[in-house]
Amino acid sequence: MIATIATATVAALTAPTAGLLGYRQLKRAANAKKIRITAPNSIDESGFVRIGGIDQWISIRGEDLGNPVILEILGGPGASNLVFLPRTHVWEKHFTIVRWDMRGAGFTFAAGGPDGQGELNYDRLHRDALEVTEYVRARLGVAKLLLVANSFGTVLGLRLARNHPELYSGYVGTDQNIIDGGRDHTAYDAMLARLQKAGKKRELATALEMGADRRSWTVKQVAEFNKLVLTSDPLSYDTMKTVVIRSLWFSPLHTLRGLRAYLKAMTWSEQLQVQAATIDERAEGTDFAIPFFIFQGDGDVLTPPQPAKRFFDEVSAPVKEFALIRNASHFASFRHPDQFIDLMLTKVRPAITGQPLAA
Incomplete structure (x- = not known):
């Protein structure tokens, strides 16, 4: 979901002054030291x-192999979570984290290019997972x-959690x-209101032309x-600049060529959003046999908390909890990794281990 905005920003930075490149190298070196595990x-x-x-x-990182193991399902689509390592490395004190660059994303896309990804659809990603x-x-x-699962990865994450309780301890x-099923227009309607209030006539006209029904949108319209x-x-917008773009630009794992490949992967994977337009989470089922949690940004306008809470209220699970991450837009767990890990430790870990949080 960030490709359209991030591409223009990073493209402007990939031919910068020597001083800016030098600063980037210093930050990348500091971040590499920050995420070291010993x-x-x-x-x-x-x-x-x-x-x-x-x-x-596949990356597997953690400070104690005795900790519970997380499988992250990335968002985007096509957005590798490896760029956020300097922000989320503290999570690895409490969990062993598997970060998987699925087909169409990150290093997997960079290695094989578009022709090396094979088929790209949700059934294939489900089998891969x-x-x-x-x-x-x-x-x-x-x-x-x-x-x-975060962002667009939650579409796949729900299916895995619903269909395979024998493999997963919680969601x-x-x-x-x-x-x-294309019926929820919460984000679209709120966007129209913001554009109208700001007097953005051209943008408003573009939004009105595409209509509220995402099932009719092209890949270009989704972007x-x-x-x-x-x-x-x-x-x-502030989160995009201060969290997402900075994480991309200062990632210790990604060269300038790697950043270009990263963004190409996201653009190529946007086809998944069109494929997903008719997915109906309620029709697929609201019964989960494992602990179920949703932690949503209180100010998220891309995946608003209201539809997520309505779905959560219909979920049947042995343990379930909904919480808001304060002062957070989309990318809530990456903007406020401290709030997110606190929820993981106080709500999730006790539920999946049967042990209360140690004092």
């Missing part, structure tokens, strides 16, 4: 694993993984998408919608 019984490994007939990048799950279970010797959705939503809201 604790006893820790793990820090990454590389390509054969998944679904292609090589896909199950293969990744089995690989991690065998590699780490654990019975179940905790699903943590955490943040920036939770509720597509509702335009995301851009209009995020740039018309001050908190979201």
Whole structure:
């Protein structure tokens, strides 16, 4: 969802002055030191694993292999969570985290390019996720993984959690998408109101022309919608600049060429948003046999908390909890990683381990 905005920003930075490049290198070096893992019984490994007939990048990091294991389902689509490592490394004190660059994303896309990704649809990603799950279970010797899905990844995350309780100890959705078969227009209607109030006549005309029903949108219109939503809201736009763009630009894992590939992956993967336009989460089922959590930004205008809360209220699960992350837009867990890990430790970990948070 960030490709349209981020591409223009990073493109302007990929041919900068020598001084700016030097500053970037200093920040990248500091971030590389910041995310280093050296604790006893820790793990820090990454590389390509054969998944679904292609090589896909998997990173496994954590300071104690005795901690619960998280499988992150990235957003975007096509947006690798590896760029946020300097912001989220503190999570690795309490969880072992598997960050998977699925087909069409991150290092997986960079290695194979568009022609090396194979088919890209939700059934294929679902099968890939199950293969990744089995690989991690065998590699780490654990019975179940905790699903943590963000943004567009929550579409896949819900299906995994709903259909495979034998593999997952719980589900955490943040920036939770509720597509509702194309019926939910909360984000669209609020965007129209903001554009009208700001007197943005040209942007308003563009939004009105595309209409509220995302099932009729083209890939280009989906990208335009995301851009209009995020740039018309001050908190979201600030998050894009201070959290997302800065994380991309100062990522210790990504060269300038790597950043270009990262953004190309997101643009190429936008086709998934058109495919997802008719997904109906309620029709697929609201019964979950595992603990179920949604942690949403209180100011998220792209995946608003109201539809997520309505869906949550209909969910049946052995344990469930909904919480708002304060002063947060979309990318809530990355803007406020401290609030997110506090929720993970006080709400989620006790539910999946049966043990209260240690004093």
